[in-house]
Amino acid sequence: MRKLSAKGVKWLKISHLVLMVLMLGGIISSVVLRIRLTLDTFDEVYVTYKMLQDISDHVVRYGAQGLLITGILYSVWTSWGFFRYRWVMVKWVLFVLQTVFGIFGIDRWMVENLAMLETQNSLALSNPDFVHNHLLMQYGAIAQGVVTVFLICVSVFKPWNRKARSTPAAV
Numbered sequence: 001m002r003k004l005s006a007k008g009v010k011w012l013k014i015s016h017l018v019l020m021v022l023m024l025g026g027i028i029s030s031v032v033l034r035i036r037l038t039l040d041t042f043d044e045v046y047v048t049y050k051m052l053q054d055i056s057d058h059v060v061r062y063g064a065q066g067l068l069i070t071g072i073l074y075s076v077w078t079s080w081g082f083f084r085y086r087w088v089m090v091k092w093v094l095f096v097l098q099t100v101f102g103i104f105g106i107d108r109w110m111v112e113n114l115a116m117l118e119t120q121n122s123l124a125l126s127n128p129d130f131v132h133n134h135l136l137m138q139y140g141a142i143a144q145g146v147v148t149v150f151l152i153c154v155s156v157f158k159p160w161n162r163k164a165r166s167t168p169a170a171v
């Protein structure tokens with residue numbers, strides 16, 4: 001397949017970085033909102049959950065979808081490939097796992113809690129399932145932030161190179 005020019009790779013890198021910032025910013029915003037949220041007043045909890053849903057749907061999700069697309073373009077249109085370097089494979093595996101966890105874990109718990117808030121009103125705040133989901137969302141969002149920062153570090157340091165480094169031992 002035809003590879004991108006040097007200028008094209010730079011534009012792809014800029015796009016990838018902007019989308020990563022979008023996703024990480026959404027995750028960090030969600031973590032901060034969840035941590036400072038007390039389950040004391042219904043109105044505050046309901047409004048915060050609506051904001052969390054908006055951040056998830058319109059910031060984190062668009063960032064993740066864009067990262068998926070630019071990651072595929074990187075793999076196809078540059079020399080990185082999908083399987084050429086271990087660090088690229090690690091990034092793909094962790095990104096897919098992180099995305100699946102976000103969709104089937106964090107988003108599901110958020111939707112369940114929003115449904116409880118809408119049907120049970122202030123009674124939802126003392127519902128053990130609501131509290132449990134809320135805690136899982138907090139820990140899950142923190143874990144996603146840590147994984148995202150780890151993926152950034154992997155991108156910068158590029159560990160586990162395909163080729164063994166053959167540096168002579170110091171004498």
